[in-house]
Amino acid sequence: MTMRTRRKDRHSWRKLESALVSGLTFCSAIIVIAPLALVFFHVVKSGIGAVNLDFFTKLPKPVGTPGGGMANAIVGTLELLALASVIGIPVGVLGGVYLAEYGTARVNWVLRFIADVLNGVPSIIWGVVVYGLVVLRFKSFSAYAGGLALGLIMVPLILRTTEEVILLVPASYREAALALGIARWKTIAHIVVKTASRGIITGILLALARVGGETAPLLFTAFGNRFWNHDLREPIAALPLQIFTYAISPYDDWHRQAWAGALILVTGVFCVNVLVRIFTRVRAMPV
Amino acid sequence: MLTQVMPQPQVVEDRDRAAIPPSDAEAESLPMAVQAKNVSMWYGAKRAVDNVTMDIPAKAVTAIIGPSGCGKSTFIRALNRMHELVPHTRVEGTVLLNGENLYSSDVDPAIVRRRVGMVFQKSNPFPTMSIGENVIVGLRLNGVRDRKFLNEHLEKSLRMAALWDEVKDDLHKSGTSLSGGQQQRLCIARALAVEPEVILMDEPCSALDPIATAKIEELIQDLKKHYTIVIVTHNMQQAGRVSDFTAFLYMGRLIEFGATTKIFTNPGQKQTEDYITGRFG
Amino acid sequence: MTKAQLLLRERSVRERMTPPSRFGDEAFKWLTLTMALAVVLLIVLIGWQLARGSSLAIQKFGFSFLITSTWDPVAEQFGALPFIYGTAVSSLIALLIAVPLSIATAVYLTELAPLWIRQPIISLVEMLAAIPSVILGLWGIFVMIPWLRDYPFPFLKRILGWTPIFTGPIYGPSMLAGGIIIAVMIVPIITSVSREILRSVPDLQREAAYALGATRWEVTRIAVLSYAGKGLFGAVILGLGRALGETMAVTMVIGNTPQIAASLFKPGYTLASVIANEFTEATTDMYLQALFEIGLVLFGVTILVNLIAQLLLKTIARGASPRAVQ
Numbered sequence: 001m002t003m004r005t006r007r008k009d010r011h012s013w014r015k016l017e018s019a020l021v022s023g024l025t026f027c028s029a030i031i032v033i034a035p036l037a038l039v040f041f042h043v044v045k046s047g048i049g050a051v052n053l054d055f056f057t058k059l060p061k062p063v064g065t066p067g068g069g070m071a072n073a074i075v076g077t078l079e080l081l082a083l084a085s086v087i088g089i090p091v092g093v094l095g096g097v098y099l100a101e102y103g104t105a106r107v108n109w110v111l112r113f114i115a116d117v118l119n120g121v122p123s124i125i126w127g128v129v130v131y132g133l134v135v136l137r138f139k140s141f142s143a144y145a146g147g148l149a150l151g152l153i154m155v156p157l158i159l160r161t162t163e164e165v166i167l168l169v170p171a172s173y174r175e176a177a178l179a180l181g182i183a184r185w186k187t188i189a190h191i192v193v194k195t196a197s198r199g200i201i202t203g204i205l206l207a208l209a210r211v212g213g214e215t216a217p218l219l220f221t222a223f224g225n226r227f228w229n230h231d232l233r234e235p236i237a238a239l240p241l242q243i244f245t246y247a248i249s250p251y252d253d254w255h256r257q258a259w260a261g262a263l264i265l266v267t268g269v270f271c272v273n274v275l276v277r278i279f280t281r282v283r284a285m286p287v
Numbered sequence: 288m289l290t291q292v293m294p295q296p297q298v299v300e301d302r303d304r305a306a307i308p309p310s311d312a313e314a315e316s317l318p319m320a321v322q323a324k325n326v327s328m329w330y331g332a333k334r335a336v337d338n339v340t341m342d343i344p345a346k347a348v349t350a351i352i353g354p355s356g357c358g359k360s361t362f363i364r365a366l367n368r369m370h371e372l373v374p375h376t377r378v379e380g381t382v383l384l385n386g387e388n389l390y391s392s393d394v395d396p397a398i399v400r401r402r403v404g405m406v407f408q409k410s411n412p413f414p415t416m417s418i419g420e421n422v423i424v425g426l427r428l429n430g431v432r433d434r435k436f437l438n439e440h441l442e443k444s445l446r447m448a449a450l451w452d453e454v455k456d457d458l459h460k461s462g463t464s465l466s467g468g469q470q471q472r473l474c475i476a477r478a479l480a481v482e483p484e485v486i487l488m489d490e491p492c493s494a495l496d497p498i499a500t501a502k503i504e505e506l507i508q509d510l511k512k513h514y515t516i517v518i519v520t521h522n523m524q525q526a527g528r529v530s531d532f533t534a535f536l537y538m539g540r541l542i543e544f545g546a547t548t549k550i551f552t553n554p555g556q557k558q559t560e561d562y563i564t565g566r567f568g
Numbered sequence: 569m570t571k572a573q574l575l576l577r578e579r580s581v582r583e584r585m586t587p588p589s590r591f592g593d594e595a596f597k598w599l600t601l602t603m604a605l606a607v608v609l610l611i612v613l614i615g616w617q618l619a620r621g622s623s624l625a626i627q628k629f630g631f632s633f634l635i636t637s638t639w640d641p642v643a644e645q646f647g648a649l650p651f652i653y654g655t656a657v658s659s660l661i662a663l664l665i666a667v668p669l670s671i672a673t674a675v676y677l678t679e680l681a682p683l684w685i686r687q688p689i690i691s692l693v694e695m696l697a698a699i700p701s702v703i704l705g706l707w708g709i710f711v712m713i714p715w716l717r718d719y720p721f722p723f724l725k726r727i728l729g730w731t732p733i734f735t736g737p738i739y740g741p742s743m744l745a746g747g748i749i750i751a752v753m754i755v756p757i758i759t760s761v762s763r764e765i766l767r768s769v770p771d772l773q774r775e776a777a778y779a780l781g782a783t784r785w786e787v788t789r790i791a792v793l794s795y796a797g798k799g800l801f802g803a804v805i806l807g808l809g810r811a812l813g814e815t816m817a818v819t820m821v822i823g824n825t826p827q828i829a830a831s832l833f834k835p836g837y838t839l840a841s842v843i844a845n846e847f848t849e850a851t852t853d854m855y856l857q858a859l860f861e862i863g864l865v866l867f868g869v870t871i872l873v874n875l876i877a878q879l880l881l882k883t884i885a886r887g888a889s890p891r892a893v894q
Binding site for chain 1: 372401407414424428
Binding site: 090096126131 | 585588589592593595596597599600601603604605606607608610611613614617618620621668669670672673675676677680681689691692693694695696698699700701702703704705706707709710711752755759783784785786788806809810812813814815816820840843844847848859860863866867870871873874875877878882
């Protein structure tokens, strides 16, 4: 009799313990995502007031003059992303193709390892390196330098995602193509990469969203510019840079502009992320 | 390149004859399309095919049967050098296609595969391409650009694969939108488009329902007028229905090879008889 | 059709096809190999650039650069200790906050949560990772710091003010604020890597424990967590690697004062922040050299930490690949 009750007690305690842990871990999950909600809430609340047509079409105004916009920074970020793509996409995609299609197990292990380590290099380091590589040499901050820094950050990101999605392409497509007497490289370029293209594009977009929000590598490469950039060999404005400059300034007007810039940047980054997720979930990789 | 350098009277003659259905007498005197001589294959250290010598007659269906793991799928991959895609595989012996050694150093495997086509167990039309693109992709990626020629060939290949009437209005639709049996016939059309001399089929019906299977088998009967067909199957009824010749492989060795009627009614080897009567496998 | 016509047609298909060229295959292979080798080149390039840019400073200060705490650009005396200290302490704070939360979240998402809630939370965690650092910093300056200054910091001071680490005046920008913002930034990566690790635990492990009548939590504790220990450690180290290099958000909330103070309410400075703040102001060569050397130190440490993390993660992946289990 006593034995049985004790066992029952023990059992219910164990169940209670399990429920308790479930509750605790659930709370952890809530705490983890709380900052997302808070940041989003504040960015929208503080930013929405300053977002208007001027914001997208006008240059920044000097301190004390209200109004003005960040047109040059928005365009600058797009230009920098275009420059970054020129480096990051071909190197990343083709490198990923090598890992997925050609490399031996050992070489791949090493290359993958290095790419993953490279992904862990702080982005500010890339800024310093490109400063030494480009800015010092040409004696000027420039859009090229900023684009190069962002592009180099993209390389390992795109390389890894490309490799992963290419490996998901079933071997039967490669076999079918090669059995038609199609050359290996054409099989890879026209059949395999094309089959994986949705995943590759997803990887590219996520990489762009990631570097589009980077500030540290641009501080002393692109440098920022209060005006339009007319020559890529000159400094260029970027949205994250402008937000940073305004955020640490002592002026309320600029703070408002910083929040508005943040709203635009966050919207852009989130849109890419959400679209990519919807896009890839609805039309999953063909298997 | 090779095909142009080497004269091929054999092939031309075959084609010519193909226009007229061959009589029985002619069938018996058919030349050998593929001759495997002492072919052995290894996966790493494991020997998958052991010293197989087999002459595969032209313009006929040859079935390769045997229990799973007997090396039949591996063996036909030696006939178009597809095994080379798998690392650590090795082949010894020679394979002659109309007298030419497929393994001689000056032969490009891509050329071999254009002449010896292949249809796989699971239909695998390219998912990013339409039905039409799937058919002509072999020609297009092998350098054929002439749009008119491609269109003609598209229709011809689909007709040969008995698929034209079913898809002629949907050529722009995705190849994966078709039913399983149609997809497999699309894959056959794709293989036919590059005009191979030999078609290897690796259990082409194993994923299909009986009706779709019947259609493919009927198609095989049509195709043998023009092509040499080698079909791997684990289904003995199918081998009996479609093939003219049957080879029985067991543990990588060729146990028996002969006319299908003989193999099925009067096998020369005890092992063949045991397998055919269902005592193992 | 006559024989001649057939012959003609026969030729036309074969002839129209171009012969396969070894050149195309070789060229493509070499092209992709070159691109893949770019990652090796890049890592060498970083090391070389940083070493080249700081050679004079290395010569002048030697090892004392790492252990002295004077940072005086005017007198050209440079010691990196306050930054090393700031980086270490802020990262440590970040780990103390982020690790329990992340691993608990990962456990919740793989073992305990109802299925329907998993994907939404996973997506939200990924979105958190997508917030640009500068925006988190902006939020840190204008929302988080005022709140910390008004509520949690005074509370901590009241409760734990007797310890040296929660004493002194409360400004707002501080080592603690820096650590908290870094924690927010590294939570997503630790969570998602931990989740992969937990998912790679074979179901057989779980089933065996369930068969013994264990509760959900007991299964997790006995079968999953003990099995995944090494991988989870790898996830934590990977998070540390990210924490050490976080730049913008930290720079905006840590106070940027090169000092070594026990109290976490006092401002600090990190290796990454000092580069971000002072690089464009470095007027003398030696100043720039010193900043390059800071970069070299930061690079060396993050490479080392990432190396360890990847080794931990890659060696377990060999036993039970997360992908194989999916």
